[in-house]
Amino acid sequence: QKEVEQNSGPLSVxxxxxxxxxxxxxxxxxxxFFWYRQYSGKSPELIMSIYSNGDKEDGRFTAQLNKAxxxxxxxxxxxxxxxxxxxxxxxxxxxxxxxxxxGGTRVLVKP
Amino acid sequence: NxxxxxxxxxxxxxxxxxxxxxxxxxxxxSHVYWYRQLPEEGLKxxxxxxxxxxxxxxxMPKERFSAEFPKEGPSILRIxxxxxxxxxAYFCASSPTPSRDGYTFGSGTRLTVV
Numbered sequence: 671q672k673e674v675e676q677n678s679g680p681l682s683v684x685x686x687x688x689x690x691x692x693x694x695x696x697x698x699x700x701x702x703f704f705w706y707r708q709y710s711g712k713s714p715e716l717i718m719s720i721y722s723n724g725d726k727e728d729g730r731f732t733a734q735l736n737k738a739x740x741x742x743x744x745x746x747x748x749x750x751x752x753x754x755x756x757x758x759x760x761x762x763x764x765x766x767x768x769x770x771x772x773g774g775t776r777v778l779v780k781p
Numbered sequence: 782n783x784x785x786x787x788x789x790x791x792x793x794x795x796x797x798x799x800x801x802x803x804x805x806x807x808x809x810x811s812h813v814y815w816y817r818q819l820p821e822e823g824l825k826x827x828x829x830x831x832x833x834x835x836x837x838x839x840x841m842p843k844e845r846f847s848a849e850f851p852k853e854g855p856s857i858l859r860i861x862x863x864x865x866x867x868x869x870a871y872f873c874a875s876s877p878t879p880s881r882d883g884y885t886f887g888s889g890t891r892l893t894v895v
Binding site for chain 1: 814816822823824825826829836837872879881882883884885886887888889
């Protein structure tokens, strides 16, 4: 079992729709959770962090965390073509000394 | 704030040569992490360093790869006797604390072995 798992996609959504991305992790003692966006040929950019169960909203992005189910999700509302990128889920495990990344979900927003 | 600085941006090496990748963390960040990304794959952890100390090198290949973060100067990732399979993007990240905060990544070094 991979430590952090994501569906590789591509996830194709029409412009203006909601994109829903999912991530599961194996380390039950994980402390902090992050979503990064990576455009092709570029470096990862931190877009959301979440530390406790529930929802956290920032603009068009909402992160959701359920530690009991070991599940993190990201919602992108009113998706724009500029949101087309790979979204990486990252988890800081119980040891707290490094981020482990999932393989990423590629999102395509079609005009 | 200049952010995490990596150089060179692109590096071409022939098989058997050495590659040196440099990373200067953000000002005030004393924790440095190196990750490797193969084409169409996620980021794989390689090593975590603080000044003059390697904290976690569990992701480093046992041979040919080494990393350092000296008291003065940038962190260096060194790959000796490169092979074609080393071709990848190498990203450096830094953080002010080791556990709570997300990392800020540099722009990466794209290594091509010919």
